[in-house]
Amino acid sequence: MKEGPDIAQIGALIGDPARANMLAALTGGRALTATELAGVGGITLQTASTHLAKLEAGGLLAQRKQGRHRYFTLADEAVARLIESMMGFAAGRGHLRHRPGPKEPALRKARICYDHLAGDYGVRMLDSLIASGAIAAIGDGLALTEKGESDLKRIGIDVGDLRSSRRPLCRSCLDWSERRAHLAGSLGKALLSNFLDKGWARRTAESRSITFSPEGDRQFLRLFPAEA
Amino acid sequence: MKEGPDIAQIGALIGDPARANMLAALTGGRALTATELAGVGGITLQTASTHLAKLEAGGLLAQRKQGRHRYFTLADEAVARLIESMMGFAAGRGHLRHRPGPKEPALRKARICYDHLAGDYGVRMLDSLIASGAIAAIGDGLALTEKGESDLKRIGIDVGDLRSSRRPLCRSCLDWSERRAHLAGSLGKALLSNFLDKGWARRTAESRSITFSPEGDRQFLRLFPAEA
DNA sequence: TTCATAGTTCGATCGTAACCGAAGCATTGT
DNA sequence: ACAATGCTTCGGTTACGATCGAACTATGAA
Numbered sequence A, B: 001m002k003e004g005p006d007i008a009q010i011g012a013l014i015g016d017p018a019r020a021n022m023l024a025a026l027t028g029g030r031a032l033t034a035t036e037l038a039g040v041g042g043i044t045l046q047t048a049s050t051h052l053a054k055l056e057a058g059g060l061l062a063q064r065k066q067g068r069h070r071y072f073t074l075a076d077e078a079v080a081r082l083i084e085s086m087m088g089f090a091a092g093r094g095h096l097r098h099r100p101g102p103k104e105p106a107l108r109k110a111r112i113c114y115d116h117l118a119g120d121y122g123v124r125m126l127d128s129l130i131a132s133g134a135i136a137a138i139g140d141g142l143a144l145t146e147k148g149e150s151d152l153k154r155i156g157i158d159v160g161d162l163r164s165s166r167r168p169l170c171r172s173c174l175d176w177s178e179r180r181a182h183l184a185g186s187l188g189k190a191l192l193s194n195f196l197d198k199g200w201a202r203r204t205a206e207s208r209s210i211t212f213s214p215e216g217d218r219q220f221l222r223l224f225p226a227e228a
Numbered sequence C: 001t002t003c004a005t006a007g008t009t010c011g012a013t014c015g016t017a018a019c020c021g022a023a024g025c026a027t028t029g030t
Numbered sequence D: 001a002c003a004a005t006g007c008t009t010c011g012g013t014t015a016c017g018a019t020c021g022a023a024c025t026a027t028g029a030a
Helices: A006-017 A017-026 A034-041 A045-058 A075-094 A104-109 A119-131 A145-153 A159-163 A185-198 A214-223 B009-016 B017-026 B034-040 B045-057 B078-094 B104-109 B120-133 B146-153 B158-162 B187-198 B214-223
Strands: A061-066 A071-073 A111-113 A114-120 A133-138 A142-145 A171-175 A182-185 A201-203 A211-213 B061-066 B069-073 B111-113 B116-118 B133-137 B141-144 B171-174 B181-184 B202-203 B208-212
Touching: A006 A017, A006 A075, A006 A211, A006 B009, A006 B017, A006 B078, A017 A045, A017 A071, A017 B009, A034 A071, A034 B045, A045 A061, A071 A075, A075 A171, A075 B009, A075 B061, A075 B078, A104 A111, A104 A119, A111 A119, A111 A211, A111 B146, A114 A119, A114 A182, A114 A185, A119 A133, A119 A182, A119 A214, A133 B133, A142 A145, A142 A171, A142 B133, A142 B141, A159 A185, A171 A185, A171 B017, A182 A185, A185 A201, A185 A214, A211 A214, B009 B111, B017 B034, B017 B045, B017 B069, B017 B078, B034 B045, B034 B069, B061 B078, B069 B078, B078 B171, B104 B111, B104 B120, B111 B158, B116 B120, B116 B181, B116 B187, B120 B133, B120 B181, B120 B208, B120 B214, B141 B146, B141 B158, B141 B171, B146 B158, B158 B187, B171 B187, B181 B187
Parallel strands: none
Antiparallel strands: A061 A071, A111 A114, A133 A142, A171 A182, A201 A211, B061 B069, B111 B116, B133 B141, B171 B181, B202 B208
């Protein structure tokens, strides 16, 4: 009863381990099929199907059918932010799913968060952009400066195109592994796409981690030097 | 299984209607007893007790016993932010607990959000502070300017004291009713306390709403004029 | 001491939701 | 046309957790 919006429904949706795992996997940004999601959830396809239907009815997921596959994605960036913020919160309270395992290091170094770069490299990139004066920061807020705009044009990103989108250009996103902010928003997405296009890095098969090529690694570290 | 922190536990904690109601009530900022919380949850004291134990074990609540009462509060501001952000999310997807009721208007006008002012008045205050140049805003980030510091001193708030706290001075908090930002952080708290101390406003008995006296209303509107 | 209030713990009940096997559609490939 | 793949729906089982009555502990008041 009472006043205000109902958090319980959403909490309950996220509260099931299988569903939580699927949502976390979708934070990786790429669309996944029901079968793949059943895998990450550790359940059979039938069960996954009902879970996915619930998540979609709750407005957390969107699906588009393509051929005989059904691809699921997070409904929008707001969902991704909610999940990541819950992850940050959970990590802070020590709610961990397991002790740090073998795959963890790669994940901490660089991973994808919905559609932008997170992890150690993500944090480093934002720090560097701020230090060079390309991005101005007040608290959690970020804004691209004129210097930043021209710097980005030089590496092949036209900010004009991005501005037209309804989505905010710069947005900070709290990292659960680093507990620091990294760059989200359409600019964050554009930067990551840029790296992938150039072949500096590529997505890993079934994980959220991102692997840099030796050459890409060098370029990235040169472009975004650590602070003095 | 897999990687990363466990969202499911927290989701499940929030996912029960009774617990969600209790948490929402505690967003009102004041400490409540187990019996009171049982009331807002619509359950018996026994059931509430087990719920509260779970919430505390999960790190969402803190309790301190005083006499034969046990007062519960949200563990910290991070919990409050999580709850409010979930409310905003839920409101956006139309997950409402009921159709707009009679008490709603008061709640939309001015209510307490953990320890600062939210609702229409909260949003107006922040807008006005930004318009007057007392607070600088970039995206979601907020910072107090020198002008703001002297303005505040004039109404009896010494910012120096606040800076010493570990808690951030300015923080934006998304309003579920207005869907706009209002001012949180230690400054937001100080401002609300200031209004209460001056007798401009007072908390309502068992609700989150805040009622302004006629005189207080006048003063508030004069101090924080709507934008031209 | 005795009584009353506040809260926890125990035990049992009950409902719901997660789960999977099997069957049913739909789309693609041969 | 037929088979294979991807997914949904149905039915029945099972398990977990929310719930409350009752008994127990603790603090305060008479």
